[in-house]
Amino acid sequence: MEYHEPIENLSQEAVEYHRVIQSVKEELEAIGWYNQRADATDDQTVKSIMEHNRDEEIEHAVMGIEWLRRNYPVWEEMLRTFLFTETPIADHQEENSADELSSDQSLGINNLK
Numbered sequence: 466m467e468y469h470e471p472i473e474n475l476s477q478e479a480v481e482y483h484r485v486i487q488s489v490k491e492e493l494e495a496i497g498w499y500n501q502r503a504d505a506t507d508d509q510t511v512k513s514i515m516e517h518n519r520d521e522e523i524e525h526a527v528m529g530i531e532w533l534r535r536n537y538p539v540w541e542e543m544l545r546t547f548l549f550t551e552t553p554i555a556d557h558q559e560e561n562s563a564d565e566l567s568s569d570q571s572l573g574i575n576n577l578k
Contacts, residue, residue: 482537485529492526495519 466487468475475483499519503512533540547557 482533485532489526489529489533492522492529495522496526 503515
């Protein structure tokens with residue numbers, strides 16, 4: 466696995482977090498590959514296999530995201546804000562930015578001391 470800091474400087478928690486993030490990234494990449502293959506083929510059997518494989522990878526990616534949600538509150542907060550709503554996606558970000566600015570006038574930077 467690729468780390469940006471020496472692994473000996475990382476806690477076990479940071480290593481596990483990175484492991485899950487990497488796995489989710491790999492699953493998302495595989496989803497894209499299988500989706501392209503399903504779209505490109507004219508063979509209905511191959512298409513069905515590729516769509517099945519794609520959907521299995523989606524399951525794996527979601528399992529990793531669920532682990533992140535259960536272990537890191539900010540993941541839960543963001544997922545609850547954006548998923549399973551009918552509000553236009555970009556509107557959530559604008560509302561959150563406006564709320565942060567009006568509540569502390571810091572643009573979310575807070576005190577850097």
